[in-house]
Amino acid sequence: MSQPERVRSMVPLEILPLPRPLDRFGSAFPSSLADLYANAYTPRRGVVLDPLAYPWSAADAAERADRRGVAKSREPLGEWARRAVALAPAGDEILAALDRVGESALVGTPHRVAMRELYGSTCATCRGPVIVEAFFWERDAPTPTKKAFRCGICAREGHALLIEAATEDDERSSQRLDERGMAYWQFVERFGPDPNAQALGETTAALYTPRNLTALMATLRAVETAVSPSPARDVLLLCVLEVVISGSRLNTLAGRGAPLRIEKGRARRSHASQSREVNVWLEFDRTVRELVAWLAQHPSPARPRSATLALDTGDADLVLCQAPVEDALGGWSAVAAVALLGMRGAKPSDAGDGRAVGRERLLRTMRGALIDAHRGSRPDAPAVVYVPQADLASIAAVALAGAGAGYRLRGIT
Template identity: 25%
Template sequence: MDEGHLSAFAPTLSLPPGDDASMAEQVGAPFAIPVLASILEHWPPGAVASIFCPNTSACATPDRYALAVDPDPLSLLSLAVQMTGPGPDAIAAAFTQLLDANYRGRPWGQVLQDLYLTSCPACWRPARIVAYHWHGYPPTLDSRAVRCEHCGFAGDTAVEPADRMAAAETKPGRSLHWQMMARVTPPQHELREKTEHALRFYTPRALWALWQSLRILADFSLPVDQRRALQWVLAEALWRGSNVATQPDLLWQASLRRPYRFEERNLWEVLHEALAYVQARSGRLPRSLITRSEMEQKVGPGSVFLGQRWPDAKTPHPGPDQMALALLAVPAPLPLYWLLRFVWSGWLFGRGAAARLQSHLELRPGGGEALETMLHDASKALSARLLPQGKLIAQWRWRGEADHSAAVLASLPNFTGELRVAAAGEREWVALAVSAASASTAASERRNLRKVGSATMREVIRRRGEPVRRERLQPHILAAWRRLGDLPPPATRQSHLEALLDPRTSPRAMVIWDRSGESWNSGQTPWWWLQEPPADWRPASDLAELRLVQLLTASSFPTTDALAWQLTLALPADLPPDRPWIDALIQSYCHPTDDGLALRLQDDPGRRRKELAALTGALVQVGLALGFEAADWSQDDLRVVEWLQGGRRRASFLLTATTALTPRLWRSREPLPGLQRFLVLPGGRAGLVQWRADHQPLWASAVASGGWTFVKFRHLRE
């Protein structure tokens, strides 16, 4: 798979959803629909794309090439509706049928609306409660948000006694509770107690309304496509109606703890939001994207599968010029995330569908061993069944310090491609690794663990062009050991890594620094760097800054995340920028407009070139007026002015519009007697200069030892 095909769909990967994830990512994970669409659109014509989650290696048989989203039925539901779902009018008709269903002599929709009726505190006419606010353990009703269509009032008001009474009385009865929980696990099942924990993430009123809606749907006689569409609507409502929907941070917690403060939304409005969402997406993914195939779609306990088979039995395999792809989604070890998906699957499809996710409930943050056990057999089987020129792509996501990339890489087959890491959001990353199915290494090629690890460290640092911390080195070391068949067993793996990454015993041709660019001392964070950087040295941070200016010169971007993704994909796969550095660049170069983020007017490249030429001429004239000899020259997008006296350099001015100067500053780090050095930059780069000095040891060391003084453009004009 070449870089173009990889870049085409990498920005849409999202597993599991993060703080700013859309509802499609919440319900449609582990494979969001844009991932599938982009893969199929950009994969070479006539090729076969096979998508698998763990535990689906049985689908990868020699005579079947399948697009499978098993074991997660919610993912398949989202995919099936978007590929073959009915039109908006048909979904609306089925939704109306749901709301018109008889519930104890009244339309079900009317019952839902009455749950949230009150009097407007301003005009005393009927008004709608938009949300209830709860807090504490156990939860206490705190306030309510009211909206009046008569006088326009909208805001929070105090809770009335009738609200507390309704909250206490409206809850599932024993029969409904037993019926819905039995759809997930039997009463005596070992997971029944854990399953019951999921109920704490709903208020009794919301749970009753959602369960009644699901039970009414189960009694309907609807065409298959309309039933699936309504199931997706209710799946969206199960997420939006929970008390963690407005607090995505809770999905990353290790315990099954209810939030201290949460919001209970109006289920009538939630259902209509979910309806509009599904209507906008149903049937929008063309079936023609999966070519030469017969489609089989089943959602339910019997089979969760969307497959493609070759129509001609005489040609069960692709031709030698075709390729095959398997995309393996790595489940995140998030107990709450998988518990919710587990019970949702049972409520929607029954016990058989929920059982497919049972193994995911044992995952725990930091549980690298569990990930290895889950992934190793499936990935090995998938890789073995791909064509020799096929590819296996693994995707996973982590947050903050809980980086599971090392465990994931160690569990997957031999990877020949580089690890791509993209900054998905604040403190969040998505990793994508590509493996050739035919990669193998004989035992005779195995090498000493330290030798292989040291060589890998040097290569990673050389390509990145900047000092690197252990968090970035560790997954590459493990991947290198795996490629050569030298991966130590789990019991001793960490000790080998600790020995290799011990800053007191630096590998050959490397030095260990602290953040300020000084020699490392105990108690400080170590940074590994090369004793001699390569001649063609292009640091990742410099490339990111130059590329960002090019992107902004060409167009604007709607959000910070959109620009961050595009910048990540515009760089080589092995030089991903850190999100804090991207944020610093955006703050320095961008300003908000009606179209989103745009390049500041004063940073237009043509304008900056004219400004640099004018300042260069001014410095030459000032030097001559002061009695110095003055010389100037240009190189790439920077200019140099030097003042000389008696043939000796007295002052050197480096003028440029960017801070992409790391190699030049580093090579000018040695002080020269009688020479003063000045770095002349726009005032808007001051934040980048400070950021580099605080976070990049090369800059901190070079600026301090070279005696560089920062001068703003406006100071020269004055």
Template identity: 25%
Template sequence: MDTGPLSRFLPPLEEGVVSTWLSHHAPAGGWLLDPFGFSPRLALEAARSGHRVLVTANNPITRFLLEIFANPPPESEFIAALADLGAVKKGDERLENHLRSLYFTQCEKCEQQIEAQAFLWRRGEEAPYARVYECKHCGDSGERTSTEGDLERARKIADTDRLHRSRAFERVVSLNDEDRVYAEEAIQHYLPRPLYVLTTITNRLDSLNLSGNRKRALTALTLLTCDAGNTLWTHPAERPRPKQLSTPNQFREHNLWMMLETGLGLFSSTGADVPCVAWPNKLPETGGICMYEGRLRDLAHEVKKEIPIAAVIGSIPRPNQAFWTFSALWAGWLWGREAVEPYKNALRRRRYDWAWSATALHAMFTHLNELLADDVPVFGLMPEAEPPFMTAALTAAQTAG
């Protein structure tokens, strides 16, 4: 299973599938269209195969992932970015030490103070029932019952939660915004401790004077913690790919500083060294990715006039309320309210049924039918195929002509 950044939300694709199909249906150097923009890996594989890929992507998070997967900063920049963040002062101590201290616990065997890797919670309770650790002093490891110190630390952080929760809201929507209630509902899937860590990091992300590459690296690491910090981590891991915004009965609260460290090599290992530009900038004939920030219907006239599409590729989106709602939150936390505005529908909508999916796909296929010549091949992948999903997609395609 793919363990890359945000892999639990992105389509699970087998390497080589799209490039093999393209070798039989589209000559290298030509233009491909990915109208869904749902799978960064698919677009990258096509571009590495020597094709120019026009990707329309309305989701700011998948756009960012595609851009950073195509040209990730070197691992040294990720390491330096985390070091810069950790060196910032929080009162009289380094920020790294302050954030690590939030996860301190006591080893059950040797009673030394150590860092927990995670705390385990039951939905609706005010403190964790267990912690997970690996003691470097005596070697004791595993899941252990929470101590009174763990409970007291959780209560102390919860006492300041209202302030940090309010700050988290205001990075997504303004105080008088009618969509504030939806942001509040979504942020309920963050416990006080991870929310405090995230607001602290995103505030520093704004204030640190970093080079372009280093800021991209720190933004990517922060995105990992945005996902690691929510309550959609079932314990034990029965639902590794959540679709609904629903906190499980038992869940895992990760140590977010450890998650930052885990991410140091994740993005650099995706390095594709693929040219990646924003529309309407030009690409070399040797291949690359051109990203359009928006929907296909807004670009259709320009595409028809300027770009000879040789084939359409894409991972057909399976409805995912959790990822789409979180994407709106994370965009606000990383880049501010302006980044959320074009994607606010995802924040508002609470239910995506198969009828909604069929209607949305029908609209997309209708646009494609009007845009493309009759002989243009279309390759749509459904990596998580199930009967209702296949019915929605095939019905939409057939009725669109």
């Protein structure tokens, strides 16, 4: 193609639903958009740069369009997650690694057994032993008020989810662990000696119940010790991200965990009146199995080129990305980079409430991403930004970000 073709057309969009935890990063980039703009602006096997990369973002959509998708991001978690999925081994290998995690022993007790004991309770109807899937808390209450579980004796052989009032034994078990016990300090230690980083670690640790923080750190320890560094371990660590978020007090009754908001370097608590304390091990196990089943049907578009993802492809022919209109992770991205990947020094930007703050965050994120993209692409390479659920404020923020990065607005489709 001698001259880049300008594209002005409406394109029907089909967006692939993503499983946990991939949907935490954002929605899949529409493959029809990637096909359209890649064919218009790049040669076959040309380079498409995505400066806001994550699994199934524009970089992966470009791979499906027979281009070389290059994934970059100022926040390393999304870029790492994309590489982890591209390098993911066969499902049997991941499930075997999961079994090793469950059987790993600390002080003689297999991890899976210790987690059953941690979330163990009794059915109020038959008094049989059950594993609680979630405890429900009122805001600032000292103990949970309700519990959700499946009883294999009296409730449809364990298929029906029952919700009952918490018992005195449940209340005592919730208070058995110290607020600032060993798990608390193990979590904070990962943030390093810097006082500001420790403040973020301490305020984030306070977002968990002692039981869930104990389960989270024990599960993370089991993954890190039972599975040697490998693509399988990276997939397991990616699934730990799900319980880092859903296991916190930001998990409301109707949700799966809200984005983490950070003000003045400290994690901010939710204002919700109720929260859900999920079973961390059960959620982790389910997340791994769901992701393995999904990847068997939807292998990463970058998988054929997984061995060369880290190689320098040269200047990009096209910059293509999706604007993060809905920041599903927020500060969790920086927290997970520290807690899961050991990347100390991650500095999350402060966030707050209100549409004005959201627009400012979008403008700041897009400007930084497009500045990096401008440096990594050819001088005349165009940039195309897909803005999902667009409103005038979001479009204006993206346009201003492009102008601040050195691009000239050619049009809005």
